[in-house]
Amino acid sequence: MVEKYIIGIDGGSQSSKVVIFDLNGNEVSRGQERLQPMSTPDHGVVEHPGDDLWDSLCKASQKAMGSFPGNEEDIIGIGLCTIRFNRCLLKMDGTLASPAISWMDDRVSKPYEHKNDDVAYVTTSSGYITHRFTNEFKDTNANYMGMWPIDTDTWQWSDSDEVFDYYNIPQDMLFTIQDPGTILGNVTDKAAKETGIPANIPVIATANDKAVEALGSGIISSHSALVSLGTYIAGMILGQENTKNSKSFWTNFASIPGEYLYESNGIRRGMWTVSWFTDLYGEELTVTARKHGMSPEEFLNEEAAKSVPPGSDGLMTVLDWLPPADKPFKKGMMIGLDSRHTRAHMYQSILEGIAMTMKTNMDSMLDEVDQNIKEMVISGGGSNSDLMMQILSNVFGLPTKRNVTNGSASLGAAINVAVALNVYSTYEEATKHMVKVKDMFHPEEDKHAFYTRMNNEVYQHISAYTDGILRKSYSFFNS
Known part of the structure; x- marks a missing residue:
């Protein structure tokens, strides 16, 4: 054949x-x-x-x-x-x-x-x-x-x-x-x-692109969620209704005709922030990583995994590198620095900030639609990091998949073709044949408990205290 x-x-x-x-x-x-x-x-x-x-x-x-x-x-x-x-x-x-x-x-x-x-x-x-x-x-x-x-x-x-x-x-x-x-x-x-x-x-x-990425990730069940680690980081679940006037998510077209994708609030310039951070260290980091046969991101992942505990010894990163149009005063920040902190702490704190921000955003969406999820799929370039995958699993407390094709928009586009040209009769059949799981990460219960307390009691409240001073400083630097 x-x-x-x-x-x-x-x-x-x-x-x-x-x-x-x-x-x-x-x-x-x-x-x-x-x-x-x-x-x-x-x-x-x-x-x-x-x-x-x-x-x-x-x-x-x-x-x-x-x-x-x-x-x-x-x-x-x-x-x-x-x-x-x-x-x-x-x-x-x-x-x-x-x-x-x-x-x-x-x-x-x-x-x-x-x-x-x-x-x-x-x-x-x-x-x-x-x-x-x-x-x-x-x-x-x-x-x-x-x-x-x-x-x-x-x-x-x-x-x-x-x-x-x-x-x-x-x-x-x-x-x-x-x-x-x-x-x-x-x-x-x-x-x-x-x-x-x-x-x-x-x-x-x-x-x-986000809807096609969800299809290519195999998100065709209401019990699965996708977190897409791209320039814009988004969390998504499937929905059957064109929900309007929602508070914590917005309704997007799905890549399957007649269906919808519910998308939580996200992070603008999400994984871009990781690239920004690695670029700050420039040639020194690149040369050091090359000596170990790694990319700068791979080297930082290994460095952080070996030496940085959950919570990054109190260093927390707020990911407002590109503020929303209605709150232009917001800025990205790292808060809690002291003499213990190294570039590995800074790097991990960015990853933890991404995970905790998306946990808060996804929880708000799931509460509003009264829906529970049993597993997550992580896609995009950020999913190549074992450290990022384990942090997400620990923060969410859920089994977390990384597929063979983790830049899944290209695969989702191919699935649309396969159904359009009758290679497969349904999207369920097409995803069963074409989407393959590469790795599964499971939550470590002690770390999940730690991140839950840290997020609920500290991290998600930072902006309530810092927005006031950022609003006052905005006029000094954005006249």
Whole structure:
């Protein structure tokens, strides 16, 4: 029997990843290309320079195809997943009228303002990349959260003139939208030449990046939760209802048509904070780690695991490196420093801060929906750390899985393709065959008890005491 293959694309915040899977979810080849640093020409403006979303994807695709050991004619489809909350303004021919607007840009949290007469279409990053691949003006409906005139009950454009007036996007400037698991178009000869991916392969609609990541993590049961350790850290569970006006979570489209994903409050610039910290130590840390045959992150993980107790000897990190728009005075901080503390303490305190913040956020969501979870799946680059995995298991008090494919958006995109093209008849069947567990971490009860007290009695109350002084200092440094 001839082996068939699926391409899963994950256009992330820091890099573009293209992974080729067999039909059992095994990775066959991959390519990855880092995005350029964001362009910030003005306060609140955050853009992807040039045509970086497409250019990086082309390079990643060429790498994946260059190392692909199979026959190109046996690739049956592409699942396309990209960053959510981006906004792309296109000319009539589908090219960019201006650089793609990042989810960190203030403009994406406001209705569209038509300031450039060259703009003929307003779409998402997935809409733009779909057009580059297929020359179609089509997009998945499940990547339209935020400032879009979409009816979240029907998954279609609103039929209310008032809604369109509020968002200020005429319907003729919007793409045709389709459900996840449907065919958006086929790879054109031009896109094939630029990416190295064969022409005429169908491009399949997926969803927003977090929903696709949840699918690729195997989250299809209400008893499982996902914590995604990315630039933005989020906690997610499946939901059947389009819950509105919730207090501790928001309702997102799932990657399975008609279903929803409940997403807790998260951490902006979450794992970015880890990268920021390792960069602070620069060449010294890099050289030391290299001598031990490790990356800087691997070296810090080992150093902390050997020498730092739970609670980091009283050092606590508050992860407000990118404050919310309604509380711009908030700042990241490390509190409790004394002479015992080393870089390993600082590093572990960041990981503990991530875990305790997400425990508080997830508990609030679960209490509101009256739901319990029995296990967690951890995805994203941060899940490569055994230390991070064990801290999360200890803080939550739950068995915690790390899958073989831990950057699971690419696999989730491939699962959408497998169901769309009838490789598997249901999403349950597809995830059973394609999602594989690599490691399981179990909570250490004494450490779970310690973290529970530390979080409930100390950590989650820090901001109540520090917000006042941060609010007063804000005017000194942000005039």
